Amino acid sequence: MLSGLTTGSIYALVALGIVLVYKATGTINFAHGDQLMIAGFLAYTLHVMLGLPYLVAMLGAVIGSFLLGALAERIGFRAVLRSNLINVVLATLGLSFVLKGVARLTWGGISDYLSFPPLVSPDPIMIGDLILLPQQLVVTAGALVVMGLFALFFRLTTIGRAMQATADNPKAARLVGIRVEHIHMLAFAVGAAVAGAGATLMAPLTLLYPDIGFTLFIKGFAAAVLGGLTSLPGALVGGLAIGIVEALAAGYIHSSFLEVSAFIAIMLTLVLRPRGLMGGPPPRRA
Amino acid sequence: MRIALKRLPMLLLAFLLLAPHLAVAQEVPGVSAEAIRIGSFGALTGPGYLYGRLVMNGVEAVFDKVNAAGGVHGRRLTLVREDDRCEPSGAIAAVRKLVFQEQSFALVGGGCSNATLAARGEIEQSGVPFVNFASVHDGITLPRARNIFSTALTSGIESQAQIAYALDQGARRIAVVSMRDAWGRSRYEPLMAEIRRRGITLVADEEVPPDANDATPQVLRVRQANADAVILLLYPKPGAVFLRDAAKFGFRPLAIGQSGIADPAAFEEQVGVPGATARFVTISMVRYTPDSPEVAAWRDAIQAKYPADRLSVFNLFGIGNAQTLVEALRRAGPQPTREGLIAALNTISDFPTDAFGSGITCTPEDGRCNKTVVWIQKPPGGPIRVIGTTTVQ
Amino acid sequence: MRQPVLLGLAGALALAVLPLVANPYLLFVGNQLAIFVILAVGLNLLVGYCGQLAFSHAALSGIGAYGTALLKVHLGLPFFLALPCGALLATAVGLAISYPALRLSGLYLSLATLAFAQFTLWVFMNWEAVTFGAGGFRVPAPSYPLIGAGLGTYYLSLALAVLLALAAASLVRSRLGRAMIAVRDGEVAAEALGINLLRTKAMAFGLSAFYAGVAGGLQALMLGYMAPESFDLFHMALMKAMIVVGGLGSIAGSVIGAGAVLFLLEGLRAFKGAQEIAFGSLLIAAVVFAPRGLAGALNRLPRWRESYLRRPARDAAP
Numbered sequence: 001m002l003s004g005l006t007t008g009s010i011y012a013l014v015a016l017g018i019v020l021v022y023k024a025t026g027t028i029n030f031a032h033g034d035q036l037m038i039a040g041f042l043a044y045t046l047h048v049m050l051g052l053p054y055l056v057a058m059l060g061a062v063i064g065s066f067l068l069g070a071l072a073e074r075i076g077f078r079a080v081l082r083s084n085l086i087n088v089v090l091a092t093l094g095l096s097f098v099l100k101g102v103a104r105l106t107w108g109g110i111s112d113y114l115s116f117p118p119l120v121s122p123d124p125i126m127i128g129d130l131i132l133l134p135q136q137l138v139v140t141a142g143a144l145v146v147m148g149l150f151a152l153f154f155r156l157t158t159i160g161r162a163m164q165a166t167a168d169n170p171k172a173a174r175l176v177g178i179r180v181e182h183i184h185m186l187a188f189a190v191g192a193a194v195a196g197a198g199a200t201l202m203a204p205l206t207l208l209y210p211d212i213g214f215t216l217f218i219k220g221f222a223a224a225v226l227g228g229l230t231s232l233p234g235a236l237v238g239g240l241a242i243g244i245v246e247a248l249a250a251g252y253i254h255s256s257f258l259e260v261s262a263f264i265a266i267m268l269t270l271v272l273r274p275r276g277l278m279g280g281p282p283p284r285r286a
Numbered sequence: 287m288r289i290a291l292k293r294l295p296m297l298l299l300a301f302l303l304l305a306p307h308l309a310v311a312q313e314v315p316g317v318s319a320e321a322i323r324i325g326s327f328g329a330l331t332g333p334g335y336l337y338g339r340l341v342m343n344g345v346e347a348v349f350d351k352v353n354a355a356g357g358v359h360g361r362r363l364t365l366v367r368e369d370d371r372c373e374p375s376g377a378i379a380a381v382r383k384l385v386f387q388e389q390s391f392a393l394v395g396g397g398c399s400n401a402t403l404a405a406r407g408e409i410e411q412s413g414v415p416f417v418n419f420a421s422v423h424d425g426i427t428l429p430r431a432r433n434i435f436s437t438a439l440t441s442g443i444e445s446q447a448q449i450a451y452a453l454d455q456g457a458r459r460i461a462v463v464s465m466r467d468a469w470g471r472s473r474y475e476p477l478m479a480e481i482r483r484r485g486i487t488l489v490a491d492e493e494v495p496p497d498a499n500d501a502t503p504q505v506l507r508v509r510q511a512n513a514d515a516v517i518l519l520l521y522p523k524p525g526a527v528f529l530r531d532a533a534k535f536g537f538r539p540l541a542i543g544q545s546g547i548a549d550p551a552a553f554e555e556q557v558g559v560p561g562a563t564a565r566f567v568t569i570s571m572v573r574y575t576p577d578s579p580e581v582a583a584w585r586d587a588i589q590a591k592y593p594a595d596r597l598s599v600f601n602l603f604g605i606g607n608a609q610t611l612v613e614a615l616r617r618a619g620p621q622p623t624r625e626g627l628i629a630a631l632n633t634i635s636d637f638p639t640d641a642f643g644s645g646i647t648c649t650p651e652d653g654r655c656n657k658t659v660v661w662i663q664k665p666p667g668g669p670i671r672v673i674g675t676t677t678v679q
Numbered sequence: 680m681r682q683p684v685l686l687g688l689a690g691a692l693a694l695a696v697l698p699l700v701a702n703p704y705l706l707f708v709g710n711q712l713a714i715f716v717i718l719a720v721g722l723n724l725l726v727g728y729c730g731q732l733a734f735s736h737a738a739l740s741g742i743g744a745y746g747t748a749l750l751k752v753h754l755g756l757p758f759f760l761a762l763p764c765g766a767l768l769a770t771a772v773g774l775a776i777s778y779p780a781l782r783l784s785g786l787y788l789s790l791a792t793l794a795f796a797q798f799t800l801w802v803f804m805n806w807e808a809v810t811f812g813a814g815g816f817r818v819p820a821p822s823y824p825l826i827g828a829g830l831g832t833y834y835l836s837l838a839l840a841v842l843l844a845l846a847a848a849s850l851v852r853s854r855l856g857r858a859m860i861a862v863r864d865g866e867v868a869a870e871a872l873g874i875n876l877l878r879t880k881a882m883a884f885g886l887s888a889f890y891a892g893v894a895g896g897l898q899a900l901m902l903g904y905m906a907p908e909s910f911d912l913f914h915m916a917l918m919k920a921m922i923v924v925g926g927l928g929s930i931a932g933s934v935i936g937a938g939a940v941l942f943l944l945e946g947l948r949a950f951k952g953a954q955e956i957a958f959g960s961l962l963i964a965a966v967v968f969a970p971r972g973l974a975g976a977l978n979r980l981p982r983w984r985e986s987y988l989r990r991p992a993r994d995a996a997p
Contacts, residue, residue, distance in 0.1 A: 003502030003531070010499055028786055076963045083970040085785060086732055090923045091966045093916050097959030104335055105953065109343070109595025112336050113523045115555040122559050124534045131534050133559075206499050207523050207556055211333040214912075215497040218793070225790045243500075251503035255493040256466060258503075260801040263794035270791045271779045331955045332913070367951050371913075374815070374904045375711065379945070382704035400815045404904035423814070466804055468906060471814040 006136040008243020009143040010206065013198035014220025015227065015235035016147055017191040022229050024163045024187030025081060027088040031072070031095035032195060033217025037210065038099050039065040039196035040203045041107050044114055054119055054200075062196040069192025073185045081184060096213070103210040116203035135204050142201040146194060147236055154232075163187060167230075222266050228275060241265075314623055316391030321362045322615065322622070324349075325390030327370045327380035327405070328397040328420065334372035336600050337397030337420040342367055343595065344604025345394060345419070347587045352612050359620040363612070366390060372397070374404030381405045385412045392416070392615075392627055394607055396438075399423035400468045409434060415627045419607040420600070422545070423472040427653040433628050435653040437607040437646060439571050444544045445477035447569065447659040447676040448517050449484060455540055457515030461490035461508045463528055464519035473519045473544065489513050494524040501528040505535060515540040522547045526556035533562035543568030548599040549575055550664035561666050567673065570660045572602040572641040575670050581640060606641030610655065613637055643675055683931035683977075684848065690934075691841045698830055706833060708945055710901050713836035714894045715937035719921040720847045720930060721890020726919075727927035728851055729883035730863030732785065735776060735792040736891050736918050738799035741910030743769035743892025745803060745810060748818040748899040753809070758821040758900060765899075766892035773888020777881040784866075796915065803907040815906030818899050832900045839893060848930045850886070859883050860928075917944075924965045926974025935973045 014036065021029045029035075039061040047057035072095055080091045107114070120134040154160040166173040166183040174180055206212060223242050227234025242262045249261030316323035326345065328338025342365065349363040357363060366388050368380035377398075384390045385408075393409065393416040396402035402421040409416045410431040418426055418436035422444070427436045452460055462477065464470045481488065490511040492504040505528065508516060516539050518525050525547050532538065541563075547553050548570045554563045574581045576597040584605055585597040595601075610631075615622060617630035634655065636645030643658035659676045697709050722736045746765030750756040756764065776795055783791055804813040823831030850856050858879045861869040870876055899905055917940055925936020943961060947954045969976055 003500045007500045022786075028789075076967060079967045080970065083966075084927070086726060086919065086927065087923060087966045087970055089732070089789075090916075090919055091963050093919070094959040094962030094966070097955045097962070099959075101331065101953060101955030101957075101959065104331070104339075104955070106594055108335060109340060109592055109598070111549070111552055111596065111598060112521070112600075113526070113552075113556055115526075115552070115558065118558055124559070133530070133534060135558075202499075204558065207526065209333075209523070210335075212497070218797070221790060222794070225787060229786065247500065247503055251506070255504045255507070256805055258493070258498070259495045260798055260805075263797045263801070266794040267779075267791055267798070270783060270787055270794075274782045274787055330951060368948060369951075369954060373908045374902050374906055375898070375909060378902060379704065379707055379711070382702075382707050383948070386702035386704045400813075400904070400906040400908065403815065403817075404902060404906070407903060466813055468813045468815065468908065471812050475814065 004244035004247030005240060006139060006205070006243070007246065008223075008240035009140040009236075010198075010202050010216070010239075011219045011223045011242050012236045012239025013139070013143045013146065013202065014195070014216050015223035015239050016143070016150065016232065017194040017198070018217075018220050018224040019227070019229060019232060019235045020150065020194060021187050021191040022224070023167045025077075025184050026167065027077075027081065027085065028092070028221065029188065029191060030089055030092040030217065031099060031213075032092075032191065032220065033213030033215075034096045034099035034103075035065055035068065035072075035192045035213075036195035036199045036216060037103060037208070037213040038068065039192070040116070040199035040208045040212070041103055041114075042196070043200040043203060044107070044116060044208055048114075048117065058197065058200040061200050062193045065192040065196030065199075066189045070185050070189040072192075073188040077188060078181060078184065100210050100213070107208075108210055112209065114208040116208060118204040119201075133205075139201050139205060142197070143236065143239075146197055147232055150194070151232055159183075159186065219262060222262055226266065226269055314391065315389040317361070317622055319361075321364050322358065323364050323366055323388065323390050324611070325366045325368065325384030325388055325393045325395070327368045327377060327384060327393065327395040329372040329401075330367060330369040332372050334398045334401075336598075338370070338372070338395075339367075340595075340598055340600035341397065341419050341604035341607070342395075343588065343592055344584075344601035345608040346604075347584060347591060347601070348605055348608035348612060350591065351587065358612060358615045359622075363615075370395075370398065370401045370405070372401055374401055377401035377405040378408055381408045381412075385414055390414065391622070391624065392611070394419055394611060396421040396426065396436075398468065399426070399472045402426050406431070406434070413624060415624055415631060417607060417611050417631070420603050422469075424476060430651065430653055432650070433624075435631055435648050435655055437610050437642065437656050438603065439545055439569070439656055439659060440654055441473040442476035442479075443654070443657055443678045444569055444659060445473060445480050446678050448477065448542050448544060449480050449486070450676060451567070451661065452515040452517065452540070452542055453484075455515065457540060459489045459512055459514045460486060461492070461511060461513035461516045461539075462488055462519065463490075463492045463494055463504060463508065463516055465496050465521065465524060466493050467496060469521075469546070470519050477517065477519065494520055494528055496521055496524055498524050498527050501531045502534075504528065505531045505537060508532075508539075509535060509537045513539050515542060517542045518547070519544065520546070522553055522556055526553060526558070529557045529562050529566065530559050533557070533559040538562070538565050541566040545569045545571040548572070550662055550670050551575065551577065554664055554666070563664065564666050567661055567663045570599070570643070570662045571656070572599055572606065573643050573660055573672070574602070574641070575599070575662070576602070577670075584640065602641040606639040606646075606656075609639045609641070610634060610637060610646050644677065684845070687844065687931065687934055688841070691837060694837055695834070698833060703829070706829065707901075708941065710833045710836050712938060712941050713833075713840040714897050714901065715921060715941050716840045716934050717836075717843050717890050717894040717897070718918050719925065719933035719937040720844050721887045721894070722918050723922045723925075723927065723930070723933040724847060724851070724859070724890070725883050725887035727922055727929065727933075728856065728863060729859040729880065731780065731880065731883065732789050733780070733792040733884075733887075734789055734912070734915055735773075735795050735799075736887065737910045737912065737915040738796035739769045739773055739888045739891040740895035740898065740914075741799060741803065741907070742772055743895030744899040744905060744910070745895075746892070747896035748816070748905045749809060751819065752816065762893070762896040762900070765896040766889055769892025769895065770885050770889040773891070774881055774885040777884030778877075780884065781877050781880055793912075796912065800907050800911060803910070810907075811905075813907055815904055818903050818905055820903060821900050832897065836897045836901070839897065843890060843893065844930060844934060847890075847933075851930065855879070855882055863928075920962055920965075922972075924962075924969075924972055926972025926977075929972065929974035931977070932972050932974030935977075939973065 043061035223238035227238030250258035370377035643660035648655040746768040750761040820828040921936035926932025
């Protein structure tokens with residue numbers, strides 16, 4: 001049950017980025033998991049191969065992903081965002097293939113799974129009856145911090161409020177002088193930056209390999225939808241819920257149900273509550 | 287425009303009519319005065335690329351070395367790679383392309399068991415000699431097809447060795463933790479057959495998915511069952527997650543890996559908890575680890591040719607495989623035919639390679655040419671050591 | 680409307696004489712093409728015409744394929760019975776999942792169908808007594824009168840592809856087809872026109888699943904080996920690519936898109952290891968430069984008429 005919380009916070013970190021992009025653009029970035037993977041490899045290059053300190057590597061991964069996200073929006077997604085949903089899905093799927101291919105050619109020949117040195121002591125600690133790995137606490141705390149930062153960002157900054165306005169009604173946003181294209185670009189970039197932070201946090205637990213992104217994306221997407229797609233706390237709740245469901249299914253039924261339990265949960269939730277657990281009406285699309 | 291469009295099918299037809307004739311007519315397919323074409327299929331893309339592209343890199347390194355020394359009977363060896371995307375339709379397309387379009391003289395390859403199994407019928411029918419380099423499923427070499435050989439340990443051989451090792455170490459309560467994908471199943475089934483044959487009852491039978499980030503529930507069940515030996519039919523990532531979570535609870539049974547986790551030094555880092563791998567032993571398909579001084583020459587060769595790569599066990603699979611093939615090509619003489627190569631492969635007996643645990647032996651009755659399991663272990667803080675070999679008959 | 684049909688038939692004729700000249704590799708690619716066409720046309724009915732962004736097509740073709748192969752393996756049903764039964768099984772499942780779909784739209788439908796697809800794969804991998812699990816199983820070769828198994832499956836696939844594409848082309852001009860398009864363009868408006876939303880969506884799901892099931896069954900005959908990874912989300916992405924590259928809401932586009940994607944898959948073999956990068960870049964380029972697909976580009980040609988493109992051209996109103 002508790003172990004589900006750690007996995008859940010990994011999913012929540014992924015879901016945060018997905019929700020962020022969705023809130024501003026009304027679309028889902030299918031390459032989100034692969035952006036996360038690339039960020040993880042960037043951090044690996046900086047930290048392990050070049051020997052830079054962890055925090056510098058994290059910053060590098062965040063900045064690198066931010067730029068990559070902005071670039072992807074400019075080259076690919078901007079032209080597509082105006083057409084229909086499936087075209088956007090396909091463009092982001094295309095990006096996902098490209099990123100995986102690049103990672104395979106660049107880092108794929110080093111080893112099968114690259115291990116990332118843990119940020120904190122690797123020895124397990126006891127809190128009462130609970131046994132935890134410190135790195136798991138770091139991931140959970142990191143997810144909360146990142147989420148808190150973004151909640152503040154949306155509430156307090158002009159850019160954040162402009163992003164919300166764009167999501168709510170792009171035409172009105174344009175009328176009051178918001179440059180919608182810039183907001184979209186920013187959303188993709190910030191979404192990728194969140195992936196960058198998340199990747200550096202979780203890499204010691206998840207290890208790094210070119211195909212890590214897809215499963216994380218699927219679970220993150222599921223978490224985001226469970227949480228209602230537009231709600232940042234929803235993403236966290238959704239992520240934790242999926243983590244816990246998986247742990248419970250594996251613990252109380254059989255471990256072969258671990259993989260499928262999340263999907264059964266999603267199907268049931270959507271049948272009963274078609275807009276997720278915490279979802280409001282959908283944002284209007286540009 | 288309209289006319290051009292209408293002519294399109296005709297042009298297409300004309301092209302298709304000509305296409306087969308573009309290849310130069312040869313007496314023996316794939317053999318010219320200067321070169322021998324060897325086709326290779328395996329995953330170049332997707333998660334299976336480790337068992338495809340990286341192994342092919344090893345094959346290519348051997349070919350380069352042979353070519354630099356004048357080739358085989360004066361002919362250069364060229365490798366034609368095709369992607370099987372790790373799936374049945376990709377493998378059938380790749381094999382047909384290599385055999386009929388690229389006119390390969392012989393094939394090496396095979397990384398994903400289902401893909402290779404699906405293509406087995408094609409290969410058998412074509413009569414082209416094939417030496418499998420990484421697929422472990424027993425069904426690829428059994429029942430014997432006269433033109434199919436394998437330098438990879440088969441899953442059945444490894445499973446028998448795993449059980450034998452556990453019993454040798456005095457294990458009484460054996461648990462199995464496996465992945466339920468094609469790779470995992472190709473090992474799980476022969477393992478279960480061996481367990482039934484020996485009349486053993488498992489105390490726990492758990493599953494960890496390939497992408498798992500947590501295995502606490504599985505660890506708790508295995509611990510509850512009081513297992514003293516755990517057989518891991520897992521890739522390094524889920525394997526590392528399992529041992530990490532086991533260490534969290536201070537649960538350290540004898541953990542028995544297989545050739546999927548072939549580098550205990552890397553695995554120790556992947557687990558990340560000090561001492562968690564102290565009781566972990568695993569099978570190496572190859573005798574050396576990538577850091578061994580014995581393979582320094584290959585390490586340099588791989589790094590010179592693929593600067594972003596480091597020598598890996600996957601490269602070594604390919605190196606041992608290609609050395610076997612090259613030896614057979616030499617024995618097939620200056621006028622090689624496919625039948626001649628098959629006959630030559632069948633004469634390979636106790637042939638030493640730079641990679642495998644012991645000599646390679648192929649016979650007309652058995653195409654499983656590598657039957658020696660090398661047990662390796664890395665004590666915490668120490669170097670990797672070979673703790674024994676098991677040769678399965 | 681006539682020109683696309685004539686051209687399509689000419690293409691089919693070219694494929695029909697292909698076995699006389701081609702090597703087994705090209706024959707395999709030709710057979711794959713026929714199967715891709717059926718998949719793409721079926722998916723386009725649901726996504727392009729009815730506007731339901733579902734991710735279940737690959738899984739449904741898997742149900743058709745497993746249905747066909749398992750009926751043969753377990754019950755010894757001959758293929759001429761097993762194939763339609765497999766397709767009907769896929770249809771039934773498609774109809775069943777359309778009921779929750781009525782309440783879901785857009786991305787929620789995507790996720791629900793994605794979850795369904797993953798669930799289906801899990802069943803293939805874990806219901807070992809029936810599906811033989813992740814390791815897959817061998818499917819016996821079918822037998823045909825007069826010709827061998829390979830050629831027989833080839834011609835069967837080709838014939839079914841032509842038949843089903845023509846059927847779809849006439850279907851989209853029927854009452855049901857127009858209802859599907861109305862649902863896509865606005866559910867409220869469609870209901871106001873007296874269209875039964877549930878029935879129309881269910882029909883679209885069922886029809887699309889039938890196409891997927893037929894294609895899956897043919898795949899089982901062609902490969903002779905069934906394994907779950909043949910129906911995973913990579914294949915779903917391929918099918919999506921076919922209809923988007925070809926053109927949403929266009930039967931001709933589906934056919935062209937199927938050809939284009941297969942051409943890319945096989946043609947990009949030349950890139951050896953960089954296929955993923957090349958394929959992904961081409962997908963992005965396709966949606967950026969031809970957002971209405973190749974059919975959209977073709978529609979600008981004089982005398983090329985196909986109605987009901989996703990964004991209807993001025994002259995395309997019925």
